[in-house]
Amino acid sequence: MNKLALKKTNLAEQAYEVIHDLLLSGERFSPGAKISVEELSRELGVSRSPVWSAVAKLEAEGIVEVRPRQGVFFIGFDHRRLRELFVAREALEGAIARLAAENRDESAIKALRASVERQRRAGADGDLEIYAEEASAFHHVLASAAGNRVLEGMVQKLLAQIHAMCVRRTRRLGFIERLEEEHAAVVEALERGDGAGAEAAARAHIRRVAELDYSAEL
Numbered sequence: 001m002n003k004l005a006l007k008k009t010n011l012a013e014q015a016y017e018v019i020h021d022l023l024l025s026g027e028r029f030s031p032g033a034k035i036s037v038e039e040l041s042r043e044l045g046v047s048r049s050p051v052w053s054a055v056a057k058l059e060a061e062g063i064v065e066v067r068p069r070q071g072v073f074f075i076g077f078d079h080r081r082l083r084e085l086f087v088a089r090e091a092l093e094g095a096i097a098r099l100a101a102e103n104r105d106e107s108a109i110k111a112l113r114a115s116v117e118r119q120r121r122a123g124a125d126g127d128l129e130i131y132a133e134e135a136s137a138f139h140h141v142l143a144s145a146a147g148n149r150v151l152e153g154m155v156q157k158l159l160a161q162i163h164a165m166c167v168r169r170t171r172r173l174g175f176i177e178r179l180e181e182e183h184a185a186v187v188e189a190l191e192r193g194d195g196a197g198a199e200a201a202a203r204a205h206i207r208r209v210a211e212l213d214y215s216a217e218l
Contacts, residue, residue, distance in 0.1 A: 011046050016054035018044065023063060023074055024160070028165035032076030035064065062161040075164045077214075082101035084160050090203050092155045093139070097186055097202035098195040099146035108145035112138060119180045134209045136163070138183055142202075145190070166214050182208060 014124055019040060037055065041048045053073055058064040065073045106208065115138040122131035139159060143152045182205035189198035 011050035011138070013052035015040075015044055015046065015050040019054050020058060020063070023058070024163055024167060029074045031074055031165055031167060034071040036075060037072060038163050061157055063164045075161065077165050079214075082162065082165055082214065083210070085158055085165075086206060089155065089162070089192060090206040090210070092151060092158065093142070093206055094199040094203040096143055096146040096151055096155060097189070097198035098198045099148055099151070100142060101190045101193055101195040101198035103147050104193050105145050105192065106146070108141055109190050110189065111141050112145070112183075112190070115141065116180060116184045116187060119183065122178055135179070135183070142186070176198045178181070179205065179208065 004019055023035075029035065037051050037054075041051045044051065046181045055064060055066065059066050059168055065075060067073060097155040105190055115134050119134045119138070122128075122134060137188070139154070144158075146152060182201065186198055186205065189195075189201050
């Protein structure tokens with residue numbers, strides 16, 4: 001049986017999940033690559049309809065582009081677009097951190113603190129893959145901790161676009177080790193219920209992430 005074959009009854013949703021993960025893994029498609037709907041349909045063992053439904057959802061999220069008479073393309077790497085995404089992300093995550101501090105969700109704070117510890121261990125082991133997974137999880141938990149579904153949805157979309165655009169870009173371990181401490185500073189502000197401090201820490205962190213060198217491709 002094909003390894004991508006779908007098993008759930010909701011084929012459109014399952015197709016979306018499989019293709020989303022396939023794109024963001026960076027294992028098969030590099031940013032800017034053309035995506036064959038026909039080929040994916042064959043591999044998934046479904047008609048083109050569920051795949052096109054998945055493509056429509058991915059396009060709405062900004063992960064793929066549908067170009068008339070050309071086809072479907074994974075979002076390409078673009079320095080200017082990336083800078084714009086980070087500017088928007090800084091504003092949104094700042095507001096999210098402030099709200100999360102005001103909410104003081106103890107379970108979310110505990111999860112964030114545990115994530116920081118796992119990031120530290122990954123950094124000490126030089127495991128960039130585990131670090132990246134934990135850093136991503138940290139920001140998703142933080143977005144949820146704000147208790148505002150509109151803001152959460154907006155920042156999740158930005159995170160997905162940045163991830164997609166930078167999926168095969170290099171990361172520097174020394175820089176990452178400093179980013180762990182910035183995550184910790186956000187958590188400490190949440191624990192204090194310091195909204196202004198949490199916002200300032202989150203915004204400073206996103207500005208630092210935006211300064212990473214994304215020019216080199218793996």
